[in-house]
Amino acid sequence: MVCTVACLLLTNCHSLAHKARTELIGLTRPELLSCAGVPDADETRDGQEVLVWKQDQNVDGGVSVSTPFLIGVSIAGRGTCHFVATLRDGKVSRVSYTGPSQTLYGPLAACEPLIRDCEKYARTEGASAVSQ
Numbered sequence: 381m382v383c384t385v386a387c388l389l390l391t392n393c394h395s396l397a398h399k400a401r402t403e404l405i406g407l408t409r410p411e412l413l414s415c416a417g418v419p420d421a422d423e424t425r426d427g428q429e430v431l432v433w434k435q436d437q438n439v440d441g442g443v444s445v446s447t448p449f450l451i452g453v454s455i456a457g458r459g460t461c462h463f464v465a466t467l468r469d470g471k472v473s474r475v476s477y478t479g480p481s482q483t484l485y486g487p488l489a490a491c492e493p494l495i496r497d498c499e500k501y502a503r504t505e506g507a508s509a510v511s512q
Contacts, residue, residue, distance in 0.1 A: 397488035415498040459490035
C-alpha cells in the first residue's frame, strides 16, 4: 500500500511539470502573469520575450523513519527550479526548466509550486475555450 501511494506521488509531481510544457503553450502574457505572478527576470530579444520565475530555496523531498532504538533512516533530496517561459507575439511558445533538482519526488518536483496554478488554469480554461 505504501509503495503504491509513493509511486502515485512520484508520478504525479513528475508529470505535472512535463504536462505544463505543452499545456501552457498558447497562454497569453496576461494569463501567464495572473497564474504565475510577477516574474523574477524579464528579457526581450529578437521578437521574443523570456520570463523567468525562480524557486531558489531548496525544496525538500524526502522520507525519514525513526525507530525506538535511535536508529533513523532518511532518504531525501533537495532542489531548486527556474521556470522559463518564452513568449512570441504575446503568447507562450516554449516552457523549460533549469536548476539542480534531485528530490525524491522526481527531477522536476521543485518546479511544481511554480507552475501548479498555471497548469490547472490551462487545463480548465483551455478546455472551456475549445468548447465555445
